[in-house]
Amino acid sequence: MYGSSLSTLGEFGLIDLIRTRFPQPSPPELGIGDDAALLVPAPGRQLAVSTDLLAEGVHFDRSCGPDRLLGRKSLAVNLSDLAAMGAVPRWFFLSLALPAGFPLAGIEAILDGLAEQATDHGCLLAGGDTCGSKSGLVISVTIMGEQVPELLVTRSGARPGDDIWVSGTLGDAALGLTILMQNHTGLADGSAAEFVVSRHLDPTPRCRLGQRLAESGLISAMIDISDGLLADLGHVCRQSGCGAEVWLKELPRSPAFEELAGVFPDYPWHLAAAGGEDYELCFTAAPEQRAAIAGVGKNTGIPLTVVGKVTRSFGRVQAIMPDGSLFQPPASGYTHF
Template sequence: MKLSEIGEFGFIDRLRRRAPGGAELVLGIGDDCAASRLAPGELLLTSTDLLIEEVHFRRDWSDLKTLGRKCVSVNVSDVAAMGGEPSSLYLGLGIPAGFGVEDLDAFADGVLAACAEYGAVLAGGDTCGSPGPLFISVTVQGRVPEDQLLTRAGARPGDLLWVSGRLGESALALRELLAGGRPGPSAANAHHDPRARVALGRALAAQGLATALIDISDGLLADLGHILDSSAVGALVESAALPLGPDLRASLAADPSLIDLALSGGEDYELLFTSPPALAPAVAALGTELVPVTQIGRILPQGDGLRLLDAQGRPRKPSRSGFNHFGS
């Protein structure tokens, strides 16, 4: 079915009928604004992101349902990075000519499935035609108890540096896709269908285990740099401790320089956080219960800067460069 047969408002109504409501959502899709309740003592978290075809994704690399899932997950990850839970999602689409209703239904399948997985509701958005590529704008709102908000500030010298999951596989997949290759299954899944670590972020906040928290979107060293700047501290990172997936480990055997994908590759959407040494057993227990966590270094005084040890334990000059839309 062509989109022109049902029109913009027909598509919006089609989506409205598929989107479930929620306890906090008083008024959802179909009016000028959505209306939500916020419980006393909670803070509203809001983050927005833009995904542009040929910049952030290519449709010949991933099906539309998986793309719908990813555009939700990468935004929900920002809420997880504040120790919060997502509640509402707002979706803006710039739709190119030639898109059929079935294409949009597939994309919506992924969006709605991911919303359900994270406990969020699709509460509104906008659609328009695009003279060029597909544009996707996502705004996510979440909540966190006021006394549990986690930020990039708060890391202290002596804190341990932890990361969830595995690093570098998404960047490895992108590298192979750009070269015309076919990524391995682990790398492909990490790139096309990441998972936001909401449960871990909430647990760190609720149990008071983290002093600073951020998600890894632009690369480990670049995002660690945000913690260092905000907290006015330095850090030591041990390359040998980095948690790597099977596809990246296999690639490292042939090209050890690919460790840079774990350090600066980006799009991991794992949580990077600091925690006092005395709380290490409780942090490790979360790693057993929710998602693996790995200690990769420690926080130093600000004057020590960022120090990096290579796989043999030798000092290596670190680069804090990560993905930069406006970089050369």
């Protein structure tokens, strides 16, 4: 139907291929097909907008996993940004830069993964762009969500004395990437390795949890953990004018992480504290809210753990080892430059 190659398909054929795979906004809204999309937020709601770009050779290696999972992840990282503000996903825009000769089967698999993730979260494709690439594949997604203005959570509300919480478990994605990149002997196979690799290739955005936390009014600040807990917590501290102390012994680690940790000469605290790409939520709240917050976790089925406290030391994030000594990570988290 579309030809056997990207060059045969052409730009407009590619756009048509994309459009047929995604439901479109309904009137009075307008999606793909015009110079701009026309979108209508619900009455009394404020828009939250986020953009993420994934570049081949920087953010992903296509040989590490199926293209379908790459499609899922390219939307998941944007959904996670909305989750961190408590916003409800509504629309997204997709831009693709494709190298000459990129296989149509790969494009279709990426679109399949995107469509799965969009359907799971009720998010509609409203537009985007396509072009050629003289290097690798580039996937750029801009997402738009909405929420009642007073319920939106930012990074700037943490206060000294607040608890620091995280959702789920930490370090799995970084350990999964380590396995993929270094292929540690004895780690390539087995259910534990498969679990942590899947956490890297197919992260789960905590949208429902983020919305419930925002609607509860219990928390003071929130961020998603994309660059590593210590680095992302540093963003909260700078925006809030405070500091943080993290207790490594309290960091939640999965059974798979614990099983695989023994292959390292030293316990891999750096993966849990600074590894990145967990796409869990980190948030702060007053200590008297602990019971109520635990109830939110129970209702959403996602474990929530207190891992530290907010301090008065502006911009300073300290991590404390189980023996009480100061942890010195090889890096505080991922940085592009």
